[in-house]
Amino acid sequence: MKNPAQVLFGHLVTEKGSRSRENNYYVFRVAPEANKIEVRQAVEKTFNVLVVSVNTVNCSGKKRVMRGKIGHTSRFKKAYVKLKAGQKIEKIDAAV
Numbered sequence: 001m002k003n004p005a006q007v008l009f010g011h012l013v014t015e016k017g018s019r020s021r022e023n024n025y026y027v028f029r030v031a032p033e034a035n036k037i038e039v040r041q042a043v044e045k046t047f048n049v050l051v052v053s054v055n056t057v058n059c060s061g062k063k064r065v066m067r068g069k070i071g072h073t074s075r076f077k078k079a080y081v082k083l084k085a086g087q088k089i090e091k092i093d094a095a096v
Contacts, residue, residue, distance in 0.1 A: 004042035
């Protein structure tokens with residue numbers, strides 16, 4: 001098992017993520033090579049909650065132009081984590 005700090009990079013604060021928290025979903029930025037099992041174990045160990053399901057999404061980088069030069073933003077992976085009914089992550093709810 002990997003160290004949770006190697007799997008979870010942080011909580012993503014987005015409009016969709018805030019709305020999905022009503023349905024007990026939390027959105028995290030995770031390591032690109034992490035799988036669903038590693039994400040589940042990292043969230044359960046870090047926040048001491050029970051995870052029901054994990055869905056992952058690979059987000060590709062977008063093209064950007066800066067000072068006439070074309071570049072790309074970094075690609076990343078995010079995970080939608082559903083917790084067991086009645087549980088929540090206090091640290092994230094208090095910060096947002």
